[in-house]
Each structure stands twice: as structure tokens, then as C-alpha cells.
Ligand SMILES: Nc1ncnc2c1ncn2[C@@H]1O[C@H](COP(=O)(O)OP(=O)(O)O)[C@@H](O)[C@H]1O
Ligand SMILES: CC(=O)OP(=O)(O)O
């Protein structure tokens with residue numbers, strides 16, 4: 001069975017085509033700068049050289065058609081007809097309170113997604129465009145929505161409510177939802193398998209630290225708290241997002257700097273975090289390099305970044321009254337040994353002991369980086385949101 005996984009951003013389409021008999025990747029790629037005359041397609045087939053194409057791609061419909069043309073190309077392609085694709089799994093960022101699991105996309109689901117646009121103005125509109133385009137190009141395939149928010153629907157009310165007038169929750173569903181759920185679920189399952197214990201008996205703290213970053217407390221296999229909120233802006237300091245700040249900063253800045261609401265929104269989402277504090281970049285590699293070259297703002301940005309992760313882990317040990325596994329995943333979590341080391345350094349009071357040599361090793365596999373005496377298993381678990389979406393999709397097709 002062949003399953004295509006689609007992750008549509010505002011100006012991009014990420015895709016992976018799986019053969020689900022062996023869970024192998026047949027092709028993967030990325031369409032960037034959609035909406036311009038010089039969009040870029042990067043198409044990769046395992047064992048072959050990456051193909052990079054520049055084209056005029058003015059919308060997601062055209063982008064999706066280009067992707068399918070590439071997949072079916074006599075030379076670059078891996079399938080001979082669109083009908084070979086049994087199902088398409090779509091990453092949908094915000095499912096609101098409507099979805100606690102993956103669903104086959106029908107008209108009712110599309111309406112629910114439209115209802116949730118207000119809750120995720122940056123993410124849901126491109127997700128919907130991607131669904132429309134894929135349904136048009138692949139009318140015979142089953143289309144499935146897999147939600148970032150679904151895994152967190154098990155959070156208790158005292159964890160997901162904000163202390164603002166209740167009428168705002170009743171009227172607009174203003175509450176915390178949490179994101180990266182597909183990843184937190186996948187890596188928690190992997191971690192439990194790795195330590196050889198049932199997920200149902202474990203207290204796991206999952207740190208998904210990428211460009212967007214969130215930490216989840218997973219107790220008995222269920223999300224009981226997570227650091228992102230109504231939108232992916234709350235919580236940790238990220239590449240370009242500020243994470244938690246005093247909400248009073250917003251009206252203050254609007255008044256003092258004469259900014260509009262949308263300008264402040266953009267300031268908090270695109271010009272803050274590592275980028276805002278360091279003034280160098282939102283990319284951890286570049287900020288680290290600047291710090292090593294003596295840039296004190298870069299030093300400060302990384303100190304703040306690590307401190308916030310550490311505090312959140314401490315909070316979730318309290319939320320679950322314990323911790324068995326601490327795991328790191330995503331771009332920074334999987335690759336930045338310095339960040340892992342500095343986070344764990346400050347957590348010895350919980351019996352966390354890192355093995356520095358193991359922490360420096362590189363691998364694409366799940367691995368332990370704690371010492372045998374450590375009371376907590378500290379793991380690096382590579383995430384694979386696309387495979388998880390393909391697996392969820394396969395379940396529904398059956
Ligand atoms: N070797 C590395 N060392 C430090 N940071 C890294 C390394 N490789 C990737 N990263 C960081 O990972 C982040 C991207 O993570 P990723 O999970 O791909 O994010 P997203 O899916 O949100 O785009 C970037 O900030 C990048 O700097
Ligand atoms: C929800 C979210 O923050 O996603 P990403 O990490 O892909 O930006």
C-alpha cells in the first residue's frame with residue numbers, strides 16, 4: 001500500500017511517499033516559496049541524486065500538481081499513475097476540541113477545520129489549501145487528517161484552562177491545546193519500547209526542540225500537560241518565537257512603539273526567540289557559533305533558552321510527581337549535544353546523570369545518554385512525524 005504524506009505550510013509543501021508494506025520511503029521532497037515565480041522544488045529518491053527545480057508556482061494547487069508530476073515522471077518518478085496512491089495523510093496543525101484522533105476527511109471535517117481557522121490563522125488555511133489541492137489531484141485516494149493537537153486532548157481541565165473569564169472559553173474555546181502531538185506520541189512509544197517497559201507504567205518528559213519547540217508530560221501514555229497553548233507561541237523560547245512573556249507587554253509595546261496588533265504578533269512570532277535576543281539568527285547552529293566567537297548577546301540567548309527548558313522539565317516532574325524517562329527529539333534535541341548537556345547539568349537533584357561521552361555520539365537510532373546510576377533514563381529519540389502520519393492513515397484505510 002502506498003501512502004503520500006503532506007505537510008502544507010503557508011508557502012511550502014513537504015511530502016513523503018511511503019510503501020507501507022515495509023514502511024520504506026519511495027520519495028520525499030519540499031516545495032518552497034509557493035506564490036512566487038521562482039519557487040523551488042527539492043525532490044529526493046533514495047539512492048539517487050537530489051533533483052532541484054525552479055518553477056513558477058503561484059498556489060498550492062499548482063505546487064501539488066508539480067509534486068505528482070515528479071512522482072510519476074518517467075525518469076525521476078517512482079509510480080506510474082496517481083491511482084497507485086491508496087491514501088494521503090495530511091498534517092493538520094489545529095483540530096481544536098473537535099478531534100482527539102485522526103479522521104477520514106469529509107465535508108463535515110472540512111467545515112470543522114474552517115471553524116478552527118481563528119484558532120490557527122497561520123497554520124490551518126494552508127493545511128486546507130493542501131487538502132483541497134490533493135483531493136483534486138488524487139480523487140480516488142482516501143484522505144486522512146492527522147492533528148498536532150489530538151494527542152493533547154487528554155489534558156485535564158485544570159491544565160488546559162486559562163485563568164480568564166470563563167465566558168471566553170464558552171464563546172470562543174480559548175484554552176490551551178498543545179502541538180507537536182504526533183511527534184510526542186511517536187517518541188514516547190519509541191522510548192517505552194527502548195527501555196522495555198509498558199508505556200502505561202511510565203512517566204515521560206518529551207522535549208521536542210526544533211525550530212518550534214514544546215515539552216510534554218506523558219503519564220501512562222497520555223499527555224497530561226504541554227508547554228504550547230492556544231497557539232504555538234506559548235511556552236519555551238524558540239528559534240524566532242518568544243514563548244511565555246507577561247501578557248501586559250503586548251499593550252505596553254503597542255502604546256509605546258505605536259504598533260498595530262498584527263505588527264506585535266509578527267514581532268513575537270518571527271522576530272523574537274533566539275533571533276530576537278542574539279540579533280544573529282534563529283538557527284541554533286549559527287547562534288552557537290556566534291557565542292563561541294565571543295558574542296555576548298548570543299551567550300545570553302542560549303542561557304535563556306536552556307534555562308526555560310530546565311524550568312519546564314522541573315514543572316513537569318512536579319505535575320506527574322516523578323519522572324522515569326527524559327527524552328530529547330527534533331532538530332536541536334537530536335543534534336545539539338551542548339544544549340542537552342547544559343539542560344541535564346541543572347537537573348541532578350532529580351537523580352539525572354548524563355554520560356558525557358554517550359551524549360557526544362551521533363546516531364539516527366534511539367539511544368541512552370545517561371549513566372547506569374542515573375535514576376532517570378535520558379534518551380535521544382529521533383522523531384519521524386511523517387511516518388507516524390502514514391501509520392495513522394493506514395489504520396483508517398483498513
Ligand atoms: N547539528 C545541529 N546543532 C545544533 N542545532 C541544530 C543542528 N542541526 C539542526 N539544528 C537546529 O534544529 C532546528 C530545526 O529543527 P527542526 O526540528 O527541523 O525544526 P522545524 O521542523 O520546526 O522546522 C534549527 O534551529 C537548527 O539550527
Ligand atoms: C506547531 C509548530 O510549532 O510546528 P512547527 O514546529 O512545524 O513550526
Ligand SMILES: [Mg+2]
Nearest residue numbers: 210211212330
Ligand atoms: Mg517540526
